[in-house]
Amino acid sequence: MSKKLLLLGGGLAEIPLIQAAQKLGYFVITTGNAREGLGHAYADKNVFEDFSDHEKMLALAKAEGVDRVCSGCNDFALLSTAYVCEKLGLPGHDSYETSLEIHHKDRYRALATRLNIPTPKALSVHNAKEFEIALQTLTFPVIVKPVDLTGGKGVHRADNAEEARAAYANALSRTRKDYVVVEEFVVGTNHGFSAYLQNQKITFYFADNEQYFLNKYMVSGANTPTTTSAHGQKLLCEYSERIAKELKLVDGILHIQYIEKSDETPVIIEICRRPPGDLYIKFVQYATGVDYPKMLIQSETGEACTESLPSLGTPPKPFLRHCIMAAQKGTVQDVTFAPELQKNIVEKFLWYKKGEPITDPLYYKAGIVFMKFASPEEMQTLTEKMTDLVKVQTDMNCSLRITI
Helix, strand or coil, rough: CEEEEEECCCCCHHHHHHHHHHHHCEEEECCCCCCCCHHHCCCCCCCCCCCCCCCHHHHHHHHHCCCCEECCCCCCHHHHHHHHHHHCCCCCCHHHHHHHHHHHHHHHHHHHHCCCCCCEEEEEECCHHHHHHHHCCCCCCCCECCCCCCCCCEEECCCCCHHHHHHHHHHHHHCCCCCEEEEEEECCCCEEEEEECCCCCEEEEEEEEEEEEECCCCCCEEEECCCHHHHHHHHHHHHHHHHHHHCCCCCCCEEEEEEEECCCCEEEEEECCCCCCCCCCHHHHHCCCCCCHHHCCCCCCCCCCCCCCHHHHEEEEEEEEEEECCCCEEEEEEEEECCCCCCEEEEEEECCCCCECCCCCCEEEEEEEEEEEECCCHHHHHCCCCCHHEEEEEHHHHHHHHHC
């Protein structure tokens, strides 16, 4: 009989993890409040509960008699996973306290400062008085953000005090905590860095270039090879291993979002120990040939990594993961791809429904497409035009064409 694995999550991003776990012989149970999650259909069983509720997840793991618990692509899922595994004595995860150190933005900022790792100057703000002090202490522009959310939720840039106060009110309305972080804005290029740790040393890493569309704080695409300098990549490896040693991290993923400044210094903005969303781990797999989903399941279940890994620094193939997003509100009619892209498209995941309303184009996604390129130059040229080459067609588009 196969072993049971509880996966906290069941969305599109979890599909590669579900499939990898099943190939490794696990009976996979997915959970979460979002019953419409596309990943649930791939699992062997679904139990719909709130994966951010630690005690519910602990009760679920006990009730199902699972052998292992794995996190989906969400910080709340990761923290509940760490909590449950600690309570049940299951392998593959850091302690709950260590997980909080990494996944809460204010605590990570304090850790980075202690370890002399570049990070934006930031202050935790618990009330209006502290917020006003922060505005006097920090240099504009600033970023106001919840400490516990991802995907750009509640994150705003403010160029003056009036904008900052509005951003503060918005962040407070979204967070589950009673405080937020205010940090100085860093100028540079945006990137992701995904490392695999074994014995607190990096044995594999992957770096990308991030793209943004309407929402400047939610990644809409990523391509590789990275434009990050060799010096910057070396520093990221050093910083990652410094963190791993300090916190005694278990084997597995350490994912970083960073900004590379003009002097080639990478400034770490976010850090996590769970897979990023939007099928990022499939993106890594396409570009490198490494079965990253399998590696992550092996680490989270306490198994040794069996994947043959390339030498550190081996450049990946030119690839793009592009989230298909709408440019405006409206009703979806279709998603179109320019004819010249057909040779580049490797795989498409489309979940939009004709006739569905787009009420918030900052977060709406119609699908994800993976593309390969003959060279980094072709990749960069087409990436810059991608929002014109791949479009969500709405009734508003049609109206505009008729009017013109």
